[in-house]
Amino acid sequence: MDKNNLITFKVQRYDPEHDRIPHFQEFMVPSGKCLTVLEGLLYIKENLDSSLAFRASCRMAICGSCGILINNYPNLACHTQIEEFHSDTLTVKPLPNLPIIKDLVVDLIPFFNTHKSIKPYILRQDAEEMEKPTAEYAQPPRALETLLQFTHCIKCGICISACPTSASDRLFLGPQALSQCYRYCTDNRDEGEKERFPMVDTDHGVWHCHLAGACSEACPKGVDPALAIQLLKRRLVSRAVALGKKQQPSSTVPSPAETKPKLPFPGFTVK
Template sequence: MASGERWVVLRVRRYSPEERRAWVQEYRVPLRRGMTVLDALLYVKQRLDPSLVFRYSCRMGACGSCGVLVNGEPRLACQTQLASVAGDSGVVEVGPLPGYPVVRDLVVDMTRLFENHRRAKPYIIRRQPREVEEAPREFLMTPRQLLEIYQFSLCIMCGLCNAACPVYHSNPRYLGPQALAQAYRFTVDVRDEAPEERLALAASPDGCFGCHFAASCSAACPKAVDPASAIQRLRSIALRASLGLWRKKTSPVAPPLEKPLRRVEASYPTENLVEGADPEEEAKKPVLLDIDPEEL
Protein backbone atom coordinates (compact mmCIF):
# COMPACT_ATOMS: atom_id res chain seq x y z
CA MET A 1 0.00 0.00 0.00
CA ALA A 2 1.39 3.40 -0.99
CA SER A 3 2.14 5.91 1.71
CA GLY A 4 -0.88 8.11 2.49
CA GLU A 5 -3.25 6.03 0.34
CA ARG A 6 -6.72 5.66 1.81
CA TRP A 7 -8.70 2.44 1.70
CA VAL A 8 -12.44 1.83 1.96
CA VAL A 9 -14.14 -1.29 3.22
CA LEU A 10 -17.12 -2.42 1.13
CA ARG A 11 -19.62 -4.51 3.06
CA VAL A 12 -21.63 -6.17 0.31
CA ARG A 13 -24.78 -8.11 1.06
CA ARG A 14 -24.64 -11.21 -1.08
CA TYR A 15 -27.12 -13.96 -1.92
CA SER A 16 -26.73 -17.37 -3.55
CA PRO A 17 -29.95 -18.86 -4.98
CA GLU A 18 -28.38 -22.32 -5.24
CA GLU A 19 -27.45 -22.40 -1.56
CA ARG A 20 -30.38 -20.19 -0.50
CA ARG A 21 -27.93 -18.38 1.67
CA ALA A 22 -27.43 -14.68 2.35
CA TRP A 23 -24.33 -13.21 3.93
CA VAL A 24 -22.23 -10.05 4.16
CA GLN A 25 -18.78 -10.04 2.61
CA GLU A 26 -16.12 -7.38 3.07
CA TYR A 27 -13.67 -6.09 0.47
CA ARG A 28 -10.89 -3.52 0.82
CA VAL A 29 -10.82 -1.06 -2.06
CA PRO A 30 -8.37 1.82 -2.61
CA LEU A 31 -10.07 5.20 -2.58
CA ARG A 32 -9.08 7.27 -5.59
CA ARG A 33 -10.21 10.71 -6.65
CA GLY A 34 -13.53 10.67 -8.52
CA MET A 35 -14.16 7.01 -7.71
CA THR A 36 -17.83 5.98 -7.63
CA VAL A 37 -19.48 3.07 -5.88
CA LEU A 38 -19.75 1.39 -9.27
CA ASP A 39 -16.01 1.84 -9.78
CA ALA A 40 -15.43 0.16 -6.43
CA LEU A 41 -17.67 -2.76 -7.37
CA LEU A 42 -15.84 -3.13 -10.68
CA TYR A 43 -12.51 -3.11 -8.80
CA VAL A 44 -13.79 -5.97 -6.66
CA LYS A 45 -15.11 -7.84 -9.69
CA GLN A 46 -11.90 -7.49 -11.70
CA ARG A 47 -9.25 -7.88 -8.99
CA LEU A 48 -10.66 -9.48 -5.86
CA ASP A 49 -13.75 -11.59 -6.45
CA PRO A 50 -15.06 -12.38 -9.96
CA SER A 51 -18.07 -14.17 -8.47
CA LEU A 52 -19.65 -10.88 -7.30
CA VAL A 53 -22.77 -10.18 -9.39
CA PHE A 54 -24.27 -6.74 -10.05
CA ARG A 55 -25.96 -4.94 -12.91
CA TYR A 56 -24.71 -1.88 -14.82
CA SER A 57 -24.56 -0.53 -18.35
CA CYS A 58 -24.01 3.12 -19.31
CA ARG A 59 -21.98 4.31 -16.29
CA MET A 60 -23.35 7.84 -16.76
CA GLY A 61 -26.70 7.89 -14.95
CA ALA A 62 -28.83 7.37 -18.07
CA CYS A 63 -29.84 3.70 -18.11
CA GLY A 64 -30.83 3.18 -14.46
CA SER A 65 -29.35 -0.33 -14.35
CA CYS A 66 -26.97 0.09 -11.39
CA GLY A 67 -29.48 0.91 -8.67
CA VAL A 68 -28.34 -0.46 -5.29
CA LEU A 69 -28.79 0.28 -1.61
CA VAL A 70 -25.86 2.37 -0.34
CA ASN A 71 -25.71 2.86 3.43
CA GLY A 72 -29.44 2.18 3.59
CA GLU A 73 -30.44 4.59 0.80
CA PRO A 74 -31.44 3.70 -2.79
CA ARG A 75 -28.87 5.20 -5.14
CA LEU A 76 -27.37 4.82 -8.58
CA ALA A 77 -23.93 3.31 -8.05
CA CYS A 78 -22.47 5.21 -11.01
CA GLN A 79 -23.59 8.58 -9.63
CA THR A 80 -22.56 8.05 -6.02
CA GLN A 81 -19.09 9.25 -5.11
CA LEU A 82 -17.35 6.71 -2.90
CA ALA A 83 -15.70 9.40 -0.79
CA SER A 84 -19.06 11.06 -0.01
CA VAL A 85 -20.54 7.88 1.47
CA ALA A 86 -17.40 6.45 3.11
CA GLY A 87 -17.31 9.09 5.82
CA ASP A 88 -14.77 9.00 8.63
CA SER A 89 -15.29 5.30 9.29
CA GLY A 90 -14.25 4.29 5.78
CA VAL A 91 -17.00 1.67 5.63
CA VAL A 92 -19.65 1.56 2.88
CA GLU A 93 -22.55 -0.88 3.04
CA VAL A 94 -23.93 -1.98 -0.34
CA GLY A 95 -26.98 -4.18 -0.83
CA PRO A 96 -29.74 -4.99 -3.32
CA LEU A 97 -32.72 -2.67 -3.71
CA PRO A 98 -35.52 -3.48 -1.24
CA GLY A 99 -39.01 -4.20 -2.52
CA TYR A 100 -37.78 -6.50 -5.30
CA PRO A 101 -37.00 -10.23 -5.22
CA VAL A 102 -33.24 -10.80 -5.15
CA VAL A 103 -31.91 -12.87 -8.05
CA ARG A 104 -28.28 -13.00 -6.97
CA ASP A 105 -26.09 -10.68 -4.90
CA LEU A 106 -27.01 -7.12 -5.98
CA VAL A 107 -29.23 -8.10 -8.93
CA VAL A 108 -32.99 -7.91 -8.33
CA ASP A 109 -36.02 -9.00 -10.34
CA MET A 110 -37.81 -5.86 -11.61
CA THR A 111 -40.71 -7.63 -13.33
CA ARG A 112 -43.26 -5.90 -11.11
CA LEU A 113 -41.93 -2.47 -12.04
CA PHE A 114 -42.10 -3.18 -15.77
CA GLU A 115 -45.57 -4.74 -15.55
CA ASN A 116 -46.99 -1.77 -13.63
CA HIS A 117 -45.29 0.59 -16.09
CA ARG A 118 -47.03 -1.27 -18.93
CA ARG A 119 -50.39 -1.09 -17.13
CA ALA A 120 -50.09 2.71 -17.04
CA LYS A 121 -50.08 2.69 -20.87
CA PRO A 122 -47.04 4.94 -21.26
CA TYR A 123 -47.70 5.97 -24.85
CA ILE A 124 -49.86 8.34 -26.87
CA ILE A 125 -53.39 7.05 -27.54
CA ARG A 126 -55.64 8.74 -30.10
CA ARG A 127 -59.27 8.02 -30.93
CA GLN A 128 -58.14 7.59 -34.51
CA PRO A 129 -55.15 5.17 -34.30
CA ARG A 130 -54.15 6.07 -37.84
CA GLU A 131 -53.12 9.52 -36.58
CA VAL A 132 -50.34 7.84 -34.59
CA GLU A 133 -49.53 4.96 -36.91
CA GLU A 134 -49.31 6.97 -40.10
CA ALA A 135 -48.45 10.31 -38.44
CA PRO A 136 -49.05 12.59 -41.43
CA ARG A 137 -48.10 15.60 -39.29
CA GLU A 138 -47.05 16.35 -35.72
CA PHE A 139 -49.51 17.10 -32.91
CA LEU A 140 -49.63 20.70 -31.79
CA MET A 141 -48.19 21.52 -28.36
CA THR A 142 -47.26 24.85 -26.81
CA PRO A 143 -44.00 25.33 -24.87
CA ARG A 144 -46.03 25.69 -21.67
CA GLN A 145 -47.82 22.39 -22.30
CA LEU A 146 -44.47 20.75 -22.88
CA LEU A 147 -43.15 22.05 -19.55
CA GLU A 148 -46.11 20.45 -17.76
CA ILE A 149 -44.92 16.97 -18.70
CA TYR A 150 -41.19 17.46 -19.30
CA GLN A 151 -40.07 16.87 -15.71
CA PHE A 152 -42.03 13.61 -15.52
CA SER A 153 -40.71 12.38 -18.86
CA LEU A 154 -37.15 12.22 -17.47
CA CYS A 155 -37.80 8.89 -15.71
CA ILE A 156 -35.14 6.27 -16.50
CA MET A 157 -37.02 3.41 -14.77
CA CYS A 158 -34.22 2.76 -12.30
CA GLY A 159 -36.73 1.66 -9.65
CA LEU A 160 -35.22 3.72 -6.83
CA CYS A 161 -38.52 5.46 -6.11
CA ASN A 162 -40.30 2.14 -5.63
CA ALA A 163 -37.47 0.87 -3.44
CA ALA A 164 -37.83 3.94 -1.20
CA CYS A 165 -41.65 3.74 -0.99
CA PRO A 166 -43.01 2.07 2.20
CA VAL A 167 -46.38 1.38 0.57
CA TYR A 168 -44.72 -0.43 -2.33
CA HIS A 169 -43.14 -2.81 0.18
CA SER A 170 -46.29 -3.47 2.22
CA ASN A 171 -48.87 -3.69 -0.58
CA PRO A 172 -47.96 -6.03 -3.47
CA ARG A 173 -50.89 -4.65 -5.50
CA TYR A 174 -49.80 -1.01 -5.25
CA LEU A 175 -48.76 0.43 -8.62
CA GLY A 176 -45.83 2.33 -7.16
CA PRO A 177 -44.61 5.90 -7.69
CA GLN A 178 -42.86 5.11 -10.96
CA ALA A 179 -45.99 3.85 -12.73
CA LEU A 180 -48.22 6.54 -11.21
CA ALA A 181 -45.85 9.30 -12.27
CA GLN A 182 -45.99 8.02 -15.84
CA ALA A 183 -49.77 7.71 -15.63
CA TYR A 184 -49.92 11.40 -14.73
CA ARG A 185 -47.41 12.31 -17.43
CA PHE A 186 -49.62 10.85 -20.18
CA THR A 187 -52.92 11.86 -18.56
CA VAL A 188 -52.03 15.55 -18.87
CA ASP A 189 -50.24 15.21 -22.21
CA VAL A 190 -52.42 17.21 -24.61
CA ARG A 191 -51.52 14.88 -27.47
CA ASP A 192 -53.21 11.94 -25.73
CA GLU A 193 -56.96 11.28 -25.94
CA ALA A 194 -57.43 8.44 -23.44
CA PRO A 195 -57.20 9.93 -19.93
CA GLU A 196 -60.23 7.94 -18.72
CA GLU A 197 -58.38 4.63 -19.11
CA ARG A 198 -55.46 5.75 -16.95
CA LEU A 199 -57.66 7.49 -14.38
CA ALA A 200 -59.68 4.32 -13.91
CA LEU A 201 -56.46 2.53 -13.00
CA ALA A 202 -54.85 5.34 -11.02
CA ALA A 203 -57.98 6.20 -8.99
CA SER A 204 -58.23 2.70 -7.49
CA PRO A 205 -57.24 2.03 -3.85
CA ASP A 206 -54.03 0.49 -5.19
CA GLY A 207 -53.33 3.59 -7.24
CA CYS A 208 -52.79 7.21 -6.25
CA PHE A 209 -55.20 6.95 -3.28
CA GLY A 210 -53.02 4.24 -1.77
CA CYS A 211 -50.15 6.72 -1.41
CA HIS A 212 -49.34 7.78 2.18
CA PHE A 213 -47.35 10.76 0.89
CA ALA A 214 -44.09 9.88 2.59
CA ALA A 215 -42.38 11.63 -0.35
CA SER A 216 -39.40 9.27 0.00
CA CYS A 217 -39.79 8.45 -3.70
CA SER A 218 -38.97 12.01 -4.73
CA ALA A 219 -36.02 12.13 -2.33
CA ALA A 220 -34.54 8.99 -3.92
CA CYS A 221 -35.11 9.95 -7.58
CA PRO A 222 -31.75 10.64 -9.29
CA LYS A 223 -33.41 12.66 -12.07
CA ALA A 224 -35.57 14.98 -9.94
CA VAL A 225 -38.74 13.60 -11.52
CA ASP A 226 -40.65 14.21 -8.25
CA PRO A 227 -43.13 11.32 -8.45
CA ALA A 228 -44.72 12.39 -5.14
CA SER A 229 -45.88 15.60 -6.80
CA ALA A 230 -47.20 13.65 -9.80
CA ILE A 231 -49.22 11.37 -7.52
CA GLN A 232 -50.82 14.30 -5.69
CA ARG A 233 -51.67 16.00 -8.97
CA LEU A 234 -53.11 12.75 -10.30
CA ARG A 235 -55.22 12.46 -7.14
CA SER A 236 -56.58 15.97 -7.67
CA ILE A 237 -57.46 15.22 -11.31
CA ALA A 238 -59.18 11.95 -10.32
CA LEU A 239 -61.32 13.71 -7.70
CA ARG A 240 -62.33 16.53 -10.03
CA ALA A 241 -63.06 14.07 -12.85
CA SER A 242 -65.34 12.03 -10.56
CA LEU A 243 -67.35 15.22 -9.87
CA GLY A 244 -67.46 16.17 -13.51
CA LEU A 245 -65.23 19.19 -12.93
CA TRP A 246 -62.31 18.14 -15.11
CA ARG A 247 -62.21 17.75 -18.84
CA LYS A 248 -59.06 17.27 -20.79
CA LYS A 249 -58.24 19.56 -23.67
CA THR A 250 -56.45 17.70 -26.43
CA SER A 251 -54.36 19.08 -29.25
CA PRO A 252 -55.22 18.65 -32.93
CA VAL A 253 -52.98 17.49 -35.70
CA ALA A 254 -51.02 20.30 -37.29
CA PRO A 255 -52.73 21.58 -40.46
CA PRO A 256 -51.07 21.31 -43.86
CA LEU A 257 -48.65 24.03 -44.82
CA GLU A 258 -50.21 27.01 -46.56
CA LYS A 259 -47.54 26.98 -49.24
CA PRO A 260 -45.99 23.82 -50.67
CA LEU A 261 -42.32 23.28 -50.04
CA ARG A 262 -40.14 24.54 -52.88
CA ARG A 263 -37.84 21.92 -54.30
CA VAL A 264 -34.24 23.08 -54.46
CA GLU A 265 -31.77 21.28 -56.67
CA ALA A 266 -28.30 21.04 -55.20
CA SER A 267 -25.41 22.03 -57.43
CA TYR A 268 -21.74 21.44 -56.88
CA PRO A 269 -18.74 23.27 -58.38
CA THR A 270 -17.00 21.43 -61.20
CA GLU A 271 -14.05 23.77 -61.82
CA ASN A 272 -10.84 23.90 -59.75
CA LEU A 273 -11.26 25.78 -56.52
CA VAL A 274 -7.57 26.72 -56.39
CA GLU A 275 -6.26 28.55 -59.41
CA GLY A 276 -3.49 26.67 -61.17
CA ALA A 277 -3.90 23.45 -59.14
CA ASP A 278 -4.33 20.08 -60.84
CA PRO A 279 -6.56 17.82 -58.72
CA GLU A 280 -5.13 14.63 -60.28
CA GLU A 281 -1.55 15.62 -59.52
CA GLU A 282 -2.43 16.74 -56.00
CA ALA A 283 -4.02 13.37 -55.34
CA LYS A 284 -0.75 11.59 -56.20
CA LYS A 285 1.25 13.49 -53.59
CA PRO A 286 1.70 11.77 -50.19
CA VAL A 287 -0.11 13.29 -47.26
CA LEU A 288 2.30 14.71 -44.69
CA LEU A 289 1.08 14.34 -41.11
CA ASP A 290 2.74 16.11 -38.22
CA ILE A 291 2.31 13.02 -36.01
CA ASP A 292 4.89 10.76 -34.47
CA PRO A 293 4.50 7.32 -36.21
CA GLU A 294 4.99 5.61 -32.84
CA GLU A 295 1.83 7.25 -31.54
CA LEU A 296 -0.29 5.75 -34.34
Protein backbone atom coordinates in the same frame (compact mmCIF):
# COMPACT_ATOMS: atom_id res chain seq x y z
CA MET B 1 -0.46 -0.17 -1.27
CA ASP B 2 -1.08 2.54 1.34
CA LYS B 3 -3.66 1.23 3.83
CA ASN B 4 -5.03 4.77 4.28
CA ASN B 5 -6.22 4.74 0.68
CA LEU B 6 -8.29 1.61 1.11
CA ILE B 7 -12.07 1.67 1.48
CA THR B 8 -13.91 -1.31 2.94
CA PHE B 9 -16.84 -2.36 0.76
CA LYS B 10 -19.26 -4.43 2.88
CA VAL B 11 -21.27 -6.10 0.15
CA GLN B 12 -24.42 -8.13 0.70
CA ARG B 13 -24.05 -11.52 -1.01
CA TYR B 14 -26.85 -13.94 -1.78
CA ASP B 15 -26.90 -16.82 -4.20
CA PRO B 16 -30.30 -18.55 -4.01
CA GLU B 17 -28.71 -21.80 -5.24
CA HIS B 18 -26.31 -22.03 -2.27
CA ASP B 19 -27.36 -19.58 0.48
CA ARG B 20 -30.32 -19.84 2.79
CA ILE B 21 -30.11 -16.16 3.80
CA PRO B 22 -28.09 -13.15 2.62
CA HIS B 23 -24.73 -12.44 4.32
CA PHE B 24 -22.03 -9.77 4.07
CA GLN B 25 -18.57 -10.06 2.55
CA GLU B 26 -15.84 -7.41 2.93
CA PHE B 27 -13.53 -6.23 0.16
CA MET B 28 -10.73 -3.67 0.32
CA VAL B 29 -10.94 -1.23 -2.59
CA PRO B 30 -8.30 1.44 -3.41
CA SER B 31 -10.14 4.78 -3.26
CA GLY B 32 -7.57 6.44 -5.51
CA LYS B 33 -8.44 4.11 -8.39
CA CYS B 34 -12.21 4.18 -7.91
CA LEU B 35 -14.11 7.44 -7.79
CA THR B 36 -17.65 6.09 -7.92
CA VAL B 37 -19.29 3.20 -6.08
CA LEU B 38 -19.75 1.47 -9.45
CA GLU B 39 -16.02 1.71 -10.11
CA GLY B 40 -15.46 0.11 -6.69
CA LEU B 41 -17.75 -2.78 -7.62
CA LEU B 42 -16.03 -3.19 -11.00
CA TYR B 43 -12.66 -3.25 -9.19
CA ILE B 44 -13.93 -6.07 -6.94
CA LYS B 45 -15.25 -8.03 -9.90
CA GLU B 46 -12.09 -7.63 -11.96
CA ASN B 47 -9.51 -8.09 -9.19
CA LEU B 48 -10.97 -9.74 -6.10
CA ASP B 49 -14.06 -11.86 -6.80
CA SER B 50 -15.41 -12.40 -10.30
CA SER B 51 -18.54 -14.09 -8.92
CA LEU B 52 -19.97 -10.81 -7.56
CA ALA B 53 -23.23 -10.03 -9.40
CA PHE B 54 -24.45 -6.48 -10.04
CA ARG B 55 -26.02 -4.66 -12.94
CA ALA B 56 -24.66 -1.63 -14.85
CA SER B 57 -24.41 -0.39 -18.38
CA CYS B 58 -24.13 3.29 -19.35
CA ARG B 59 -22.06 4.51 -16.34
CA MET B 60 -23.63 7.96 -16.78
CA ALA B 61 -27.00 7.92 -14.96
CA ILE B 62 -29.02 7.26 -18.10
CA CYS B 63 -29.81 3.55 -18.40
CA GLY B 64 -31.17 3.20 -14.84
CA SER B 65 -29.70 -0.26 -14.30
CA CYS B 66 -27.21 0.28 -11.44
CA GLY B 67 -29.61 1.20 -8.59
CA ILE B 68 -28.44 -0.18 -5.23
CA LEU B 69 -28.64 0.67 -1.53
CA ILE B 70 -25.48 2.50 -0.46
CA ASN B 71 -25.13 3.07 3.29
CA ASN B 72 -28.87 2.42 3.51
CA TYR B 73 -29.75 5.08 0.93
CA PRO B 74 -30.95 4.06 -2.55
CA ASN B 75 -28.98 5.60 -5.40
CA LEU B 76 -27.32 4.89 -8.75
CA ALA B 77 -23.90 3.33 -8.17
CA CYS B 78 -22.47 5.16 -11.21
CA HIS B 79 -23.79 8.49 -9.95
CA THR B 80 -22.46 8.21 -6.37
CA GLN B 81 -18.96 9.34 -5.49
CA ILE B 82 -17.23 7.29 -2.79
CA GLU B 83 -15.90 10.53 -1.29
CA GLU B 84 -19.42 11.81 -0.61
CA PHE B 85 -19.66 9.54 2.43
CA HIS B 86 -16.49 10.77 4.23
CA SER B 87 -16.14 7.24 5.56
CA ASP B 88 -13.68 4.38 5.12
CA THR B 89 -16.53 1.82 5.05
CA LEU B 90 -19.38 1.54 2.57
CA THR B 91 -22.27 -0.88 3.00
CA VAL B 92 -23.76 -1.98 -0.29
CA LYS B 93 -27.04 -3.90 -0.58
CA PRO B 94 -29.62 -4.62 -3.32
CA LEU B 95 -32.61 -2.27 -3.71
CA PRO B 96 -35.36 -3.12 -1.18
CA ASN B 97 -38.98 -3.90 -2.15
CA LEU B 98 -37.84 -5.95 -5.17
CA PRO B 99 -37.06 -9.70 -5.28
CA ILE B 100 -33.31 -10.51 -5.22
CA ILE B 101 -32.00 -12.60 -8.12
CA LYS B 102 -28.36 -12.73 -6.94
CA ASP B 103 -26.14 -10.46 -4.80
CA LEU B 104 -27.00 -6.88 -5.89
CA VAL B 105 -29.19 -7.85 -8.84
CA VAL B 106 -32.93 -7.48 -8.27
CA ASP B 107 -35.78 -8.68 -10.45
CA LEU B 108 -37.16 -5.62 -12.25
CA ILE B 109 -39.70 -7.54 -14.35
CA PRO B 110 -42.66 -6.93 -11.97
CA PHE B 111 -41.69 -3.24 -11.89
CA PHE B 112 -41.57 -2.98 -15.71
CA ASN B 113 -44.86 -4.88 -15.99
CA THR B 114 -46.54 -2.38 -13.67
CA HIS B 115 -45.09 0.45 -15.76
CA LYS B 116 -46.46 -1.17 -18.93
CA SER B 117 -49.87 -1.71 -17.35
CA ILE B 118 -50.67 2.02 -17.22
CA LYS B 119 -50.12 2.28 -21.01
CA PRO B 120 -47.18 4.69 -21.01
CA TYR B 121 -47.65 6.01 -24.52
CA ILE B 122 -49.95 8.43 -26.35
CA LEU B 123 -53.47 7.03 -26.75
CA ARG B 124 -55.81 8.62 -29.29
CA GLN B 125 -59.09 7.99 -31.06
CA ASP B 126 -57.79 8.82 -34.54
CA ALA B 127 -56.35 5.35 -35.04
CA GLU B 128 -55.80 5.89 -38.75
CA GLU B 129 -53.58 8.93 -38.18
CA MET B 130 -51.69 7.06 -35.44
CA GLU B 131 -51.16 4.11 -37.77
CA LYS B 132 -50.08 6.13 -40.80
CA PRO B 133 -49.11 9.62 -39.59
CA THR B 134 -49.51 12.43 -42.10
CA ALA B 135 -48.28 15.23 -39.82
CA GLU B 136 -47.18 15.96 -36.22
CA TYR B 137 -49.50 16.47 -33.23
CA ALA B 138 -49.13 20.04 -31.97
CA GLN B 139 -47.56 20.54 -28.53
CA PRO B 140 -46.94 24.16 -27.53
CA PRO B 141 -43.94 24.78 -25.19
CA ARG B 142 -46.30 25.61 -22.29
CA ALA B 143 -48.03 22.24 -22.59
CA LEU B 144 -44.66 20.49 -22.63
CA GLU B 145 -43.53 22.37 -19.50
CA THR B 146 -46.37 20.87 -17.43
CA LEU B 147 -44.99 17.35 -17.89
CA LEU B 148 -41.34 17.77 -18.85
CA GLN B 149 -39.80 16.74 -15.53
CA PHE B 150 -41.78 13.47 -15.53
CA THR B 151 -40.31 12.54 -18.92
CA HIS B 152 -36.87 12.38 -17.26
CA CYS B 153 -37.72 9.08 -15.54
CA ILE B 154 -35.10 6.43 -16.41
CA LYS B 155 -37.04 3.53 -14.79
CA CYS B 156 -34.35 2.73 -12.26
CA GLY B 157 -36.83 1.57 -9.57
CA ILE B 158 -35.18 3.69 -6.86
CA CYS B 159 -38.45 5.48 -5.97
CA ILE B 160 -40.14 2.12 -5.42
CA SER B 161 -37.34 0.96 -3.14
CA ALA B 162 -37.62 4.16 -1.06
CA CYS B 163 -41.44 4.10 -0.83
CA PRO B 164 -42.88 2.93 2.54
CA THR B 165 -46.20 2.07 0.89
CA SER B 166 -44.50 -0.18 -1.68
CA ALA B 167 -42.78 -1.89 1.26
CA SER B 168 -46.07 -2.73 2.95
CA ASP B 169 -48.41 -3.25 -0.03
CA ARG B 170 -47.09 -5.56 -2.77
CA LEU B 171 -50.05 -4.63 -4.99
CA PHE B 172 -49.43 -0.88 -4.77
CA LEU B 173 -48.79 0.50 -8.27
CA GLY B 174 -45.91 2.55 -6.90
CA PRO B 175 -44.63 6.07 -7.51
CA GLN B 176 -43.03 5.35 -10.89
CA ALA B 177 -46.13 3.96 -12.64
CA LEU B 178 -48.45 6.51 -11.03
CA SER B 179 -46.27 9.45 -12.03
CA GLN B 180 -46.07 8.10 -15.58
CA CYS B 181 -49.84 7.76 -15.62
CA TYR B 182 -50.07 11.47 -14.77
CA ARG B 183 -47.37 12.29 -17.35
CA TYR B 184 -49.42 10.73 -20.19
CA CYS B 185 -52.87 11.80 -19.00
CA THR B 186 -51.74 15.42 -18.81
CA ASP B 187 -50.14 15.34 -22.26
CA ASN B 188 -52.18 17.63 -24.53
CA ARG B 189 -51.89 15.09 -27.39
CA ASP B 190 -53.35 12.23 -25.34
CA GLU B 191 -56.93 10.92 -24.96
CA GLY B 192 -56.22 7.94 -22.70
CA GLU B 193 -57.68 9.10 -19.36
CA LYS B 194 -60.72 6.87 -19.70
CA GLU B 195 -58.53 3.79 -20.17
CA ARG B 196 -55.98 4.61 -17.49
CA PHE B 197 -58.13 6.05 -14.71
CA PRO B 198 -59.85 2.78 -13.73
CA MET B 199 -56.38 1.26 -13.16
CA VAL B 200 -55.17 3.99 -10.78
CA ASP B 201 -58.47 4.94 -9.09
CA THR B 202 -58.21 1.99 -6.67
CA ASP B 203 -57.13 1.10 -3.12
CA HIS B 204 -53.76 -0.04 -4.48
CA GLY B 205 -53.48 2.98 -6.79
CA VAL B 206 -53.27 6.70 -6.03
CA TRP B 207 -55.40 6.45 -2.90
CA HIS B 208 -52.83 4.33 -1.07
CA CYS B 209 -50.15 7.01 -1.39
CA HIS B 210 -49.69 8.59 2.04
CA LEU B 211 -47.47 11.35 0.68
CA ALA B 212 -44.36 10.30 2.56
CA GLY B 213 -42.38 11.99 -0.23
CA ALA B 214 -39.52 9.46 0.01
CA CYS B 215 -39.79 8.75 -3.75
CA SER B 216 -39.15 12.38 -4.70
CA GLU B 217 -36.37 12.67 -2.14
CA ALA B 218 -34.58 9.62 -3.54
CA CYS B 219 -35.09 10.06 -7.31
CA PRO B 220 -31.63 10.53 -8.86
CA LYS B 221 -33.08 12.33 -11.90
CA GLY B 222 -34.91 15.07 -10.01
CA VAL B 223 -38.37 13.72 -10.88
CA ASP B 224 -41.04 14.50 -8.27
CA PRO B 225 -43.34 11.43 -8.36
CA ALA B 226 -45.08 12.50 -5.12
CA LEU B 227 -46.21 15.71 -6.82
CA ALA B 228 -47.46 13.77 -9.87
CA ILE B 229 -49.52 11.48 -7.62
CA GLN B 230 -51.18 14.45 -5.89
CA LEU B 231 -51.93 16.07 -9.27
CA LEU B 232 -53.34 12.76 -10.47
CA LYS B 233 -55.61 12.60 -7.42
CA ARG B 234 -56.81 16.14 -8.26
CA ARG B 235 -57.57 15.11 -11.84
CA LEU B 236 -59.56 12.10 -10.63
CA VAL B 237 -61.60 14.18 -8.18
CA SER B 238 -62.24 16.93 -10.77
CA ARG B 239 -63.43 14.36 -13.22
CA ALA B 240 -65.65 12.66 -10.64
CA VAL B 241 -67.41 15.93 -9.74
CA ALA B 242 -67.40 17.03 -13.41
CA LEU B 243 -65.21 20.04 -12.71
CA GLY B 244 -62.41 19.06 -15.04
CA LYS B 245 -62.04 21.07 -18.20
CA LYS B 246 -62.90 18.96 -21.21
CA GLN B 247 -59.53 18.67 -22.80
CA GLN B 248 -59.55 18.39 -26.56
CA PRO B 249 -56.50 16.56 -27.83
CA SER B 250 -54.27 18.61 -30.06
CA SER B 251 -54.73 18.38 -33.79
CA THR B 252 -52.02 17.74 -36.31
CA VAL B 253 -49.74 20.42 -37.72
CA PRO B 254 -47.34 20.21 -40.64
CA SER B 255 -43.84 19.30 -39.48
CA PRO B 256 -41.44 22.28 -39.25
CA ALA B 257 -39.35 20.70 -41.99
CA GLU B 258 -42.29 21.11 -44.40
CA THR B 259 -43.05 24.74 -43.51
CA LYS B 260 -39.50 26.15 -43.30
CA PRO B 261 -38.24 27.73 -46.52
CA LYS B 262 -35.51 25.58 -47.96
CA LEU B 263 -32.15 27.38 -47.78
CA PRO B 264 -29.59 26.67 -50.46
CA PHE B 265 -26.67 24.54 -49.29
CA PRO B 266 -23.72 26.91 -48.65
CA GLY B 267 -21.06 26.78 -51.32
CA PHE B 268 -17.46 25.84 -50.53
CA THR B 269 -15.28 28.79 -49.48
CA VAL B 270 -11.92 27.16 -50.17
CA LYS B 271 -11.07 26.06 -53.67
